[in-house]
Amino acid sequence: MPLAVTDDQRALADAAAAFATRAAPVSATRAAFAACAKGEAPAAWPELVRQGLHAVHLPEALGGAGAGLAELAVVAEQLGGALFPGPYLPTVLTSAVLAGADGDPGDALASLAEGATGALVVGEGLVATPAGDGGWLVDGQAGPVLGLPGAEIVVARAAIPARGKPAEPAETLWFVVAEGASATVTAADGVDLTRAVGTLSLHEHRVPPARVLPSVPEDYVRLAGTALLAAEASGIAAWCLRTAVEYVKTRIQFGKPVGAFQAVQHKAAMMLVGAERASASAWDAARAASQPPDQWRLAAGQAALTALPLAVDLALDCVTLLGGIGFTWEHDVHLYWRRAISIAALAGSAGDWETALGEAALAGTRDFSAVTGGECAALRAEVGAVLDEVAAMPDEAERRIALAEAGLVAPHYPVPYGRAAGAREQAVIAQEFAARNLAAPTTVIGEWVLPTILAHGGHEQQDRFVRPTLRGELVWCQLFSEPGAGSDLASLRTRAKRVEGGWSLSGQKVWNSLAHKADWGVCLARTDPDAAKHRGLSYFLVDMRSPGVDVRPLRQATGESEFNEVFLDEVFVPGDCLVGDEGAGWTLAVTTLSNERLSMGSTLLNHGSAARFRELLNSPGSRADVVRALGRASARELSLSALNLKSVLVRLADGEPGPEASVLKVYSAIAQREGSRELLTLLGHSGAVASEPVMDHIGLPAVLLGGGTIEIQLTVLATRVLGLPR
Structure with missing residues (x-):
């Protein structure tokens, strides 16, 4: 983009x-x-x-x-x-x-x-x-x-x-x-x-x-210079991506395009991730010129540490994907590579930028507001009045009910459950929450469940489940993955057979978040064993207190039990708890709704976040090392937030969303891994003690594996976005 x-x-x-x-x-x-x-x-x-x-x-x-x-x-x-x-x-x-x-x-x-x-x-x-x-x-x-x-x-x-x-x-x-x-x-x-x-x-x-x-002003000089160099770096990155993808689509080896090989696909997809980050980073630096001066250092620093080195890396990746021809004088790629090296050097040393951004991150925060304070004045006044009332309520359950009744738990849902809020209205509502330091409520797993019920469920199912979930009265879990069907979900073996009044479900599910607390679960089960694996699946709503449901917490390497395995032994599911048509379960499972909730503001990282590095400033050790590490962590987070905001603004302008969701997921996981590992290197001897940063690192697989590994996401980007052959 x-x-x-x-x-x-x-x-x-x-x-x-x-x-x-x-x-x-x-x-x-x-x-x-x-x-x-x-x-x-x-x-x-x-x-x-x-x-x-x-x-x-x-x-x-x-x-x-x-x-x-x-x-x-x-x-x-x-x-x-x-x-x-x-x-x-x-x-x-x-x-x-x-x-x-x-x-x-x-x-x-x-x-x-x-x-x-x-x-x-x-x-x-x-x-x-x-x-x-x-x-x-x-x-x-x-x-x-x-x-x-x-x-x-x-x-x-x-x-x-x-x-x-x-x-x-x-x-x-x-x-x-x-x-x-x-x-x-x-x-x-x-x-x-x-x-x-x-x-x-x-x-x-x-x-x-x-x-x-x-x-x-010195800060403006650095911003203008970095923004323009980063913009050129973004152009170089885009050219390198296009050139590499076009080549691997047509270069034949072993009787097929080399773009069909997974190693090549993943390298090309990582180039896409890099090119998207470079573009968002340069865009954020350029837009900062119209913002107050306290934003200039943050924007310049993240662009210098993101877009400029990415252009160098992507040019080299392009050379290696082209193979020997990419290393010849006659091919243009080395000219782009040379320019990328030149502008990255002229921007200044990475160490200096890391220190500058680290110090800037200690002094302030980047503004990622999607809309201005004067937009949608009537909506602001209405929502603000509700939130002021809610903030004064002493009981948390009472506050959640009030937000649900006002359509503010999921404002993008249709009336009467939400406010049918479009992208701009969602941004305004998010700002009003942030202005009062109120966390926007979430239904957790319900964020995926309720849109499916709204899109494919009957009116009775919607009335029965949507409002209680929004009010915080129902907690959901997702019963999809199985021991033999993780990434290859369509090969699941849980069976659903017809019985009087409904269905009987038997099978085993695993890695089920919140199953030990959930009131209801959404379960994908096979209703036609003779159909092709993506067919013959159906989507059920399961009462987690039904006879035959056995939830067993899984103890993780951290010692905690956030996930579960669930055994279903002839669990009766009434007929009115089948969502959509029999056999349409795969379609329901992969549904992505056009009115999904927009993610506003920063993309926060749980592991290796900039906040973790700030905590080390008062620890024994070199402050300079910590500040530089904070600069690197801030560059990762700011580039993610810039990519997220750029995507939101495209939506606000009624543009079509691009590959940002998958790119964000891939790089968010990579950034958390990099930051978490870097934290360990700064802990010194205290890293031998089970402190929060150490245990966060041990809990990192939950991020790297949950919802699809980095490798699965790269395959999606390679085949569905870049169009590489399967």
Whole structure:
């Protein structure tokens, strides 16, 4: 899913992609490597300027489109995916930073808006001292800088040494570098063959007052730079994914496409997971520019630690899926790989970003609100009044009943059980809960059961089960998996035979959450043993207190018993507890409703979460190590939350949902595994004690296995989303 979310952004993306494909094919870029290294603009530059792709983010008064960093990132992603050569990215980065200055940048920004090429020098190494006439003298060396050779407008930042007051905030000088003997640009042999890179050396370089620029907040500089680099990384990741998938669909080995082999499918599916994360991460950084400054560090840090390294990894994965042909000079993949390596390096070291994001995570939280506070004012007032009343009720059961009667337990359900709330209304209701620090209620297993009853059950079943469950009077469990039918659920052997007044169920179920507490269970059983395995299954509602139901808790490696095995010995199920038609059970079991509950806000991790790392800050050991680990954990969580929010906003815009649900499930499991293991490495000797982080790690299989393993989800993504052959 690209960065573009709105219709206007999608139109902009299409236009940018079409332009790049037509005006700057990679074949033409290959013939111009020498010119690229010198910083020469490509032949397509004048047309790019005429189309305004360099100025979508600039004010209309300067000839720009008056949009913002989010729209500029949309263009950067598409041009990155086309490997557009030359100074585009350094130029728009320079103008984007100047547009965020605390004052009027004057002629420098106007020149960039008119089509001049630019470069931004913000690294350490330049030092400014007063010249005595209102000007400055700058000395030092900085680089490597993207696009510096050949740049027509070079904007630089130099440090101003403290004047005997080290406690004061550091001062900087922003200025336009003038050509002359005191300023030397040295081109370097860049990894990226399609763009110039070089260093800037200044020796007593005089900066008159006319060339001094207003300062730009450091956090905004880092955000703008990271967002645009991440957007280009997203474009590279998408190209690598498409290229690899197209190849493995057609490359024949052993008489079949290599994409039919599971190892290849899983690698391609992991590339999809990475590409989706890179896109969401870059999108989140770009949208942060329109948010308050306290959001900039968090957004920049997660993008630097997510999108940029992912582009490098996905390019290498593309090479290996292509095989030997991917390692040849003639194939374009190494050009994308080189660019990914280059922009990841120019963004700065991962260690520095980990520390910066860790400190930012200690100071604040990322805003993942799906709607603004002014939307749906009448609904807010109504829901807010109910929640205020509920919050004042002393009894928890009374509060749950009040929420159910107000349609707020499952607001997406139809009236009278819910409010028939669409995506936007669900987002507003979720905000009202969050504003009062109230947890949105859940029916747990009922989240899967009730939608099936609403879609396929009769009116009597709906009246009997839906409202009591919403009121908290009924607890459900799911009786699907069996010892011999886990991932291959359709091979289940539990039998249901007709008896007078209903059915008799016999069999064994396993890994049943809440079965020891449940009032009712939904059970998939075989009613036609002669039918094909996906047929002849039926969907039953089972009273867990019925004679013949034997629930036996399973003790896990943690010592706790959260799961159960359930034995059914000729359990009688009345005829009115069959949901839907006989034999239609498989359809019911896999039903995914269009009005499912939207997940709002952060995707929280139970194992290896950022909160766990914060708890270690006061423990013996290196604070610096913990802060860096917190930065890595925060990057994982923030990228998940960004992917979730982007999916919600697509739904709010009436767009079709993509593969986000499976991608979220896959990466959530991976992130929890990575974070949980990393926590153990920080515990030191205390890891030998049965503390909560250690026991969480031992309980990790519940996440990795429950609801389908990572490998099962990867197979789903490979075959159903990427279209690889079975």
